[in-house]
Amino acid sequence: MFELFVHKTASFKNDILSGLTVALALVPEAVAFAFVAGVDPLVGLYAAFIVGLITSVIGGRPGMISGATGALAVVMVDLVATHGIEYLFATVVLMGIIQISAGILRLGKFIRLIPHPVMLGFVNGLAIIIFLAQLSQFKIKNTEGMLQWMSGSTMVLMLGLVALTMAIIHFLPKLTRAIPSSLAAILVVTGLAHGLNLDTRMVGDLASVSGGLPQFHIPTVPVTLDNILIILPYSLILAAIGLIESLMTMSLIDELTETRGRGNKECVGQGVANVVTGFFGGMGGCAMIGQSMINVNSGGRGRLSGISAALFLLIFIVFASGLIEMIPLAALVGVMFMVVIGTFAWSSFRILHKIPRTDALVLVLVSGVTVATDLAVAVCVGVIVSALVFAWESAKQITSRKSIDESGAKVYRLSGALFFGSVRSFQDQFTPKDDPDEVIIDFAEARVCDHSGLESINSLTERYLARGKKLRLTHLSPECRTLLDKAGSMIEVNVVEDPRYRVATDKLA
Numbered sequence: 001m002f003e004l005f006v007h008k009t010a011s012f013k014n015d016i017l018s019g020l021t022v023a024l025a026l027v028p029e030a031v032a033f034a035f036v037a038g039v040d041p042l043v044g045l046y047a048a049f050i051v052g053l054i055t056s057v058i059g060g061r062p063g064m065i066s067g068a069t070g071a072l073a074v075v076m077v078d079l080v081a082t083h084g085i086e087y088l089f090a091t092v093v094l095m096g097i098i099q100i101s102a103g104i105l106r107l108g109k110f111i112r113l114i115p116h117p118v119m120l121g122f123v124n125g126l127a128i129i130i131f132l133a134q135l136s137q138f139k140i141k142n143t144e145g146m147l148q149w150m151s152g153s154t155m156v157l158m159l160g161l162v163a164l165t166m167a168i169i170h171f172l173p174k175l176t177r178a179i180p181s182s183l184a185a186i187l188v189v190t191g192l193a194h195g196l197n198l199d200t201r202m203v204g205d206l207a208s209v210s211g212g213l214p215q216f217h218i219p220t221v222p223v224t225l226d227n228i229l230i231i232l233p234y235s236l237i238l239a240a241i242g243l244i245e246s247l248m249t250m251s252l253i254d255e256l257t258e259t260r261g262r263g264n265k266e267c268v269g270q271g272v273a274n275v276v277t278g279f280f281g282g283m284g285g286c287a288m289i290g291q292s293m294i295n296v297n298s299g300g301r302g303r304l305s306g307i308s309a310a311l312f313l314l315i316f317i318v319f320a321s322g323l324i325e326m327i328p329l330a331a332l333v334g335v336m337f338m339v340v341i342g343t344f345a346w347s348s349f350r351i352l353h354k355i356p357r358t359d360a361l362v363l364v365l366v367s368g369v370t371v372a373t374d375l376a377v378a379v380c381v382g383v384i385v386s387a388l389v390f391a392w393e394s395a396k397q398i399t400s401r402k403s404i405d406e407s408g409a410k411v412y413r414l415s416g417a418l419f420f421g422s423v424r425s426f427q428d429q430f431t432p433k434d435d436p437d438e439v440i441i442d443f444a445e446a447r448v449c450d451h452s453g454l455e456s457i458n459s460l461t462e463r464y465l466a467r468g469k470k471l472r473l474t475h476l477s478p479e480c481r482t483l484l485d486k487a488g489s490m491i492e493v494n495v496v497e498d499p500r501y502r503v504a505t506d507k508l509a
Contacts, residue, residue: 018300019308021183028332031207036073038080041207044068046214047282049313054273056306060265061250063301065291071375089219092284094235096274108263111247117362118382120345125370127344130290134333165334180298182335189331204325211317214280241376242286249287290339358389395421400429409438414446418453432463444475
């Protein structure tokens with residue numbers, strides 16, 4: 001019924017083994033993000049299981065891993081602290097409904113509007129966030145219960161195990177690909193730590209991952225206008241962050257696998273997953289770039305990889321929590337450090353001095369804002385800055401070629417887009433005071449884009465009429481002819497040659 005794998009090189013073995021590797025890496029991440037949100041670790045683990053399973057089955061990007069994420073957790077913490085966890089569950093349900101609506105309305109296509117520098121900034125920013133999130137594992141509580149950096153032999157041992165994990169992940173694929181290198185590294189470091197009785201922190205020292213099956217639970221939040229107004233802003237922000245991170249991660253996986261996901265289907269899949277999660281005591285989630293990179297790099301390509309990751313995670317929670325709690329945190333930190341290295345767009349350093357300065361600014365800006373605030377704000381800032389730069393550059397592109405025809409009339413042949421940003425440049429092309437009594441403006445190579453452009457033409461018409469000169473406008477679209485109030489009588493109609501396009505204005509709405 002469902003496509004379990006979509007790439008000819010995918011296999012059940014690769015998908016299952018990569019799913020096991022991802023599940024191991026999901027445990028500390030889900031626990032850590034639950035702590036960030038101020039909820040019980042099982043709330044994060046249940047979210048990782050439910051969101052991961054449902055998006056793998058009905059989502060639009062096979063091979064992409066979803067679960068509880070830090071980008072969402074930092075928004076949730078204020079809600080939980082102020083109103084309690086039941087409000088969080090209700091918020092997650094409404095968040096999912098909003099995401100389903102976005103998919104039904106086919107809003108996923110707008111991911112195409114995100115420029116490449118914003119994508120690079122997003123990737124770099126998330127890589128930095130993943131790196132910074134791992135640094136907390138290098139801290140331990142002192143006698144006063146305060147966190148402080150490890151020191152001495154404890155830090156040396158931690159760094160040594162992390163380095164060993166990274167070395168295995170890097171060099172093992174050069175020898176064999178029979179087993180995912182990340183999984184092999186976790187097994188080797190775990191065996192070494194317990195075989196030599198090394199004094200290092202384990203997953204169990206972070207939190208217990210033992211629990212039962214998720215139970216259906218309707219959030220105990222009265223349905224009142226006041227409560228809706230409390231959860232709605234959080235739901236909108238969480239839905240936006242979740243969809244942006246998921247769709248941008250999907251684009252990255254598309255590039256890595258040379259396949260194409262379905263954005264609108266992914267929106268619906270994320271929404272359904274979050275609605276179900278909210279009714280089963282989970283904190284909600286979205287696509288996880290780190291785990292998705294682990295999956296792809298371990299050979300996972302099909303839906304089975306995400307399904308197996310979710311099922312392995314549930315098995316860990318219900319049956320094998322004792323074994324998972326024996327894994328050294330250093331092994332999982334090493335895996336995530338390799339994810340950081342693989343995720344960060346190192347080529348961005350090489351191209352910074354080759355690309356336009358504005359693109360370099362956007363790249364650095366989005367990276368910084370992603371780390372400082374959250375993903376949704378960073379992407380919005382990047383898109384707005386890119387749009388303003390584009391409008392500014394496009395405003396410079398409107399030009400004209402001037403000539404005198406056989407009748408003595410001056411002809412302006414315009415080229416470029418006439419819109420709100422270029423109206424000043426458009427007006428500067430003309431000299432009504434010095435022009436002859438008859439002037440022709442040819443729009444064959446130009447396009448009027450919006451209401452500002454139309455008003456600019458009307459204004460120019462008044463300038464020529466005030467000096468008693470005859471003005472003719474040619475090669476305008478039918479909509480332009482309809483909308484030009486003052487210049488309408490001066491437009492020459494040529495049904496064969498006149499272009500046909502729409503103008504962005506409310507007058508014809």
